[in-house]
Amino acid sequence: MVLTRSKSSLTQQSSADRVDITVFGGTGFTGKFIVQELFERQKKGQLPKSFTWAVAGRSHERLDEIVQTMAKKYPKTSLPDIIVADVSKRDTIDDMAKRSRVIINAVGPFRFLGEYVVRACVENFCDYVDITGEPEFIERMQRTYHDQAVKAGVTIVPACGFDSVPTDMGVLWTKSLFAEKNYTPSQIEMFFKLNVGPSGVRGNYATYESAVHGVGSQDLLKEIRKGSNLAELPKPTGKKLEFHKGYHWDDQLQSYHVPFMFADPSVVRLSQKLFLTGYAVTPSASNKEMPPTVQFAGYTLLPSFMIVVLYYLVGFVFFTLSSAPWGRNLLLKYPEFFSYGVFSRTGPSDQQLKDTSFEILLRGKGYSSKFPASGAEPDVDINTKVYGPEPGYVATPKIVVQSAIAMLDGKKERIVPVGVLTPSVAFWQTPLIDRLQDVGVKFEQV
Numbered sequence: 001m002v003l004t005r006s007k008s009s010l011t012q013q014s015s016a017d018r019v020d021i022t023v024f025g026g027t028g029f030t031g032k033f034i035v036q037e038l039f040e041r042q043k044k045g046q047l048p049k050s051f052t053w054a055v056a057g058r059s060h061e062r063l064d065e066i067v068q069t070m071a072k073k074y075p076k077t078s079l080p081d082i083i084v085a086d087v088s089k090r091d092t093i094d095d096m097a098k099r100s101r102v103i104i105n106a107v108g109p110f111r112f113l114g115e116y117v118v119r120a121c122v123e124n125f126c127d128y129v130d131i132t133g134e135p136e137f138i139e140r141m142q143r144t145y146h147d148q149a150v151k152a153g154v155t156i157v158p159a160c161g162f163d164s165v166p167t168d169m170g171v172l173w174t175k176s177l178f179a180e181k182n183y184t185p186s187q188i189e190m191f192f193k194l195n196v197g198p199s200g201v202r203g204n205y206a207t208y209e210s211a212v213h214g215v216g217s218q219d220l221l222k223e224i225r226k227g228s229n230l231a232e233l234p235k236p237t238g239k240k241l242e243f244h245k246g247y248h249w250d251d252q253l254q255s256y257h258v259p260f261m262f263a264d265p266s267v268v269r270l271s272q273k274l275f276l277t278g279y280a281v282t283p284s285a286s287n288k289e290m291p292p293t294v295q296f297a298g299y300t301l302l303p304s305f306m307i308v309v310l311y312y313l314v315g316f317v318f319f320t321l322s323s324a325p326w327g328r329n330l331l332l333k334y335p336e337f338f339s340y341g342v343f344s345r346t347g348p349s350d351q352q353l354k355d356t357s358f359e360i361l362l363r364g365k366g367y368s369s370k371f372p373a374s375g376a377e378p379d380v381d382i383n384t385k386v387y388g389p390e391p392g393y394v395a396t397p398k399i400v401v402q403s404a405i406a407m408l409d410g411k412k413e414r415i416v417p418v419g420v421l422t423p424s425v426a427f428w429q430t431p432l433i434d435r436l437q438d439v440g441v442k443f444e445q446v
């Protein structure tokens with residue numbers, strides 16, 4: 001491991017020798033935006049003067065180049081240390097963890113590369129957030145490292161990017177609005193909408209690669225769930241929420257929708273189980289009342305029937321090929337062809353990032369009484385919306401940086417629980433939602 005701009009030794013560091021935040025994967029497409037976001041927050045005076053940080057990755061030279069470019073753009077900001085660390089070299093990952101209070105991990109696919117970093121953090125008393133959207137990785141880390149993390153007093157929070165903070169925190173917030181009125185929430189439907197400008201939408205290759213392997217890991221995810229020691233979600237007492245497995249027309253939203261294929265439903269489900277199991281209790285004496293469990297369903301809104309047909313055609317080919325190794329190789333070789341141009345090795349252009357935005361609508365239904373009769377129709381609605389800029393590379397850096405700061409401050413104030421947790425369970429007592437509002441990821445009642 002090579003260190004620069006640091007006076008500390010590489011032996012076991014005391015807490016005072018650690019930098020506040022390390023961005024691991026600083027040379028990656030998303031990692032660079034995360035580094036830029038930390039410069040931006042300093043420029044805006046939103047980080048304390050004493051803030052210390054590092055960027056980490058495989059190449060000292062490329063990291064230094066990024067830091068120097070940013071330093072010109074953001075004069076009078078504190079420059080990060082540079083830490084050379086490679087997932088395949090255990091001592092370098094351990095040393096990075098020993099040098100950091102919180103690591104932001106942007107090195108993926110997480111299914112292959114994430115566990116080494118989680119292990120290093122748990123063993124070296126470093127808190128952790130990442131930008132994965134891979135349910136199998138998230139649930140495997142929770143199952144494998146939770147007890148060890150609790151013993152070490154460490155908090156590990158995967159899925160702190162667009163996957164799945166807006167939905168997971170949005171569900172938590174919607175439940176709190178029911179509680180404010182003394183209502184009982186019973187179901188929340190989530191509808192994701194991507195607003196795309198004339199320049200079109202594009203994602204970087206690594207996200208596509210994670211999705212290809214994600215489909216291939218469905219069986220493993222089922223096995224992990226079978227072995228789970230978490231509390232089961234209770235059967236709903238009120239009306240059962242109908243889940244639309246195929247495409248469906250929604251009169252209220254005047255739009256077609258299909259089931260949401262990414263991590264949010266699995267993260268919300270895990271959050272509710274973690275709350276029920278009692279993993280959300282913080283070291284502070286003043287814990288709020290735990291949020292109740294609701295039925296949840298997630299959908300993607302599609303603008304026309306033509307797009308529904310295209311979605312199923314592309315989806316059919318993608319799912320069929322990604323379930324066999326030869327098919328996965330084919331998909332990975334021709335990302336643009338098989339994703340209908342949505343993913344490429346060059347990633348999105350600046351214009352595409354500027355023109356794109358997201359909306360997550362949360363349609364909450366519940367009861368004005370505390371104890372609804374079995375099968376009763378809900379009699380109150382609370383609808384909310386979480387919205388913001390382009391999700392993958394504009395919103396994600398903002399969200400993960402705010403999550404890391406919520407972790408730093410929250411651990412000092414003893415309002416963040418320990419263990420391997422989801423965003424809403426880790427940050428339910430922190431002002432993460434207010435922080436996100438300040439950086440343009442908005443939560444609104446509609």
Ligand SMILES: NC(=O)c1ccc[n+]([C@@H]2O[C@H](COP(=O)([O-])OP(=O)(O)OC[C@H]3O[C@@H](n4cnc5c(N)ncnc54)[C@H](OP(=O)(O)O)[C@@H]3O)[C@@H](O)[C@H]2O)c1
Pocket residue numbers: 025026027028029030031057058059085086087088106107108109110113131132133161162163164204205206207208210391392393396
């Ligand atoms: N949640 C979300 O909304 C969201 C948004 C964006 C991205 N992501 C996820 O974030 C991950 C990264 O995406 P990306 O587009 O930024 O990918 P990328 O441009 O390919 O960057 C990958 C990063 O990982 C590093 N890396 C690879 N192997 C490594 C190793 N053995 N040791 C240390 N570092 C290693 C690379 O370092 P080198 O530069 O040295 O190769 C690079 O910094 C993906 O899993 C993606 O799905 C999630």
